[in-house]
Amino acid sequence: MIDVDISLTVSDRTRRFDLSARFSTEAGFAALYGPSGSGKSLTLQAIAGLLQPTKGFIRIGGTTLFDSESGIDLAPPARRIGYLFQNYALFPHLSVEDNVGFGLTSWRQGLSTEGRERVQALLARFGLDHLARSRPATLSGGQQQRVALARALACEPDILLLDEPFAALNPLLRGELREELAQVQRQWDIPVLMITHDIEDVLHLAQVTFVYEHGQIVREIDMLNGTEQAHVREQLGVPATAEESDPLRRTLRRLLQFGRQA
Numbered sequence: 259m260i261d262v263d264i265s266l267t268v269s270d271r272t273r274r275f276d277l278s279a280r281f282s283t284e285a286g287f288a289a290l291y292g293p294s295g296s297g298k299s300l301t302l303q304a305i306a307g308l309l310q311p312t313k314g315f316i317r318i319g320g321t322t323l324f325d326s327e328s329g330i331d332l333a334p335p336a337r338r339i340g341y342l343f344q345n346y347a348l349f350p351h352l353s354v355e356d357n358v359g360f361g362l363t364s365w366r367q368g369l370s371t372e373g374r375e376r377v378q379a380l381l382a383r384f385g386l387d388h389l390a391r392s393r394p395a396t397l398s399g400g401q402q403q404r405v406a407l408a409r410a411l412a413c414e415p416d417i418l419l420l421d422e423p424f425a426a427l428n429p430l431l432r433g434e435l436r437e438e439l440a441q442v443q444r445q446w447d448i449p450v451l452m453i454t455h456d457i458e459d460v461l462h463l464a465q466v467t468f469v470y471e472h473g474q475i476v477r478e479i480d481m482l483n484g485t486e487q488a489h490v491r492e493q494l495g496v497p498a499t500a501e502e503s504d505p506l507r508r509t510l511r512r513l514l515q516f517g518r519q520a
């Protein structure tokens with residue numbers, strides 16, 4: 259269960275931005291969708307504890323991470339959050355395995371035996387074993403994304419926050435990695451909150467989508483109840499595809515879906 263109701267303001271000398279975001283969901287995969295600069299990343303940063311709201315609350319799976327009324331404000335490491343940043347933010351001077359194990363490493367004792375085993379298991383899970391000693395700059399976009407995902411999962415988080423996980427990838431790779439992400443979500447049974455600008459991410463992965471405009475959530479689209487893809491596109495202001503507009507093809511697709519479920 260993700261339950262968020264926050265207000266915050268960020269400003270510098272010339273600009274000021276007010277965010278007021280409120281949403282609640284039990285969906286395993288939720289998307290934050292909206293134009294650039296509408297407040298999606300600020301929402302993730304507040305959930306991760308990197309930015310403090312002026313008021314409101316943030317609850318994940320029954321744990322309160324922040325509550326202005328009761329003065330609760332857990333430090334980022336105590337929030338048990340896996341964060342995949344835009345462009346991954348891998349440490350360029352560390353190897354793949356050191357990047358994955360970074361959050362488990364103590365400065366004094368290094369990586370424990372358990373930590374080392376966890377890193378090895380993650381490297382194997384994401385097909386990165388042969389790249390363990392390589393630096394991020396020598397990896398492809400898809401490999402970098404896997405390293406970032408493995409690093410986000412290493413601390414066994416209660417939730418994964420993904421800031422445009424596929425934006426840096428070429429379109430062909432996106433489909434493959436979407437499927438991988440869906441598998442990760444099922445395998446770890448972990449709720450995922452993902453920012454995206456891509457309608458295909460929404461259609462393939464999200465069970466619910468919160469639509470942002472000017473620092474507020476203006477719409478919620480629930481995809482769990484068999485919502486038509488054309489309807490989702492319409493709600494998001496994206497034109498329907500030829501297939502979705504054709505009643506005969508739509509009926510055939512529904513029959514096929516029905517056949518698969520039966």
Ligand SMILES: Nc1ncnc2c1ncn2[C@@H]1O[C@H](COP(=O)(O)OP(=O)(O)OP(=O)(O)O)[C@@H](O)[C@H]1O
Binds near residue numbers: 269
């Ligand atoms: N420290 C700051 N001072 C002033 N304005 C800021 C500050 N940080 C962010 N903003 C502004 O707040 C707005 C919302 O930023 P945010 O990063 O949440 O947008 P976003 O919806 O994630 O956009 P994108 O999809 O392009 O990443 C933007 O206009 C941004 O320029």
